[in-house]
Amino acid sequence: MSRRRFDALFIDFYGTVTSGDRQAVEDTSLRVVQDLHLPVSGPDFAVEWGKKFFAAADERNHGRFRNLFEIECDTLVETLEARGVHGVDPVPYVNRLVDYWADPTLHPDSARALDSIDVPICVVSNADTKDLLSAIEKHDLRFDHVITSEDVNCYKPAPAIFDRALAEVGLPPERVIHAGDSLHADVSGAGPLGIATVWVCRTGRIYDVGTSRPDYKVSSLKGLSEILA
Secondary structure, three states, rough: OOOOOOOOOEEOOEEEEOOOOOOHHHHHHHHHHHOOOOOOOOOHHHHHHHHHHHHHHHHOOOOHOHHHHHHHHHHHHHOOOOOOOOOOHHHHHHHHHOOOOOOOEEEHHHHHHHHHOOOOOEEEEEEOOOHHHHHHHHOOOOEEEEEEEHHHHOOOOOOOHHHHHHHOOOOHHHHHEEEEEHHHHHHHHHHHHHHEEEEEEOOOOOOOOOOOOEEEOOOHHHHHHHHHH
């Protein structure tokens, strides 16, 4: 009998297992634009905010760690100040994102696709732990391991979060595959460590600064079972 290609699956959560945060971010951005009468569209403001968020998340690791809620607040303030708007309390706006993190919509294919996978599954997510666990419980999902950026004090694509996941499953990187919807966080994070990567390229994805090339590309989680066979 031939040996299977991979002995464990690492998987991103938001945007991969559940809906991405594009709608939540754009809705929140639109509210900011309307409340403050900014001369920009909601989607364009979302991109401005997103660029600052990605840059901050790449820097807020280990000793400089800030959780996701704090980074969203910090970068919303920075985005507004860059437009000459000062003194805005970001918390009411970012709380709209927290509502999404705690209760995102499950992709229709996710539950069945995950149930069909017969290797250990480890969630590896840039997320605040409480919100992610709430979302997992909300949808009655079962994973063998869950690793968040808040657990490790770093964000994908930094290697430490993947190193923690490898330690949890007790496998070398070549025996693991990681699936996620972000070329920046998922593909460019796992690939250089020798972990095979699957880019889950769903329609309606949020803006992504990544350019790395994945080993595999799928449009839904239905394709994972064949890759893992």
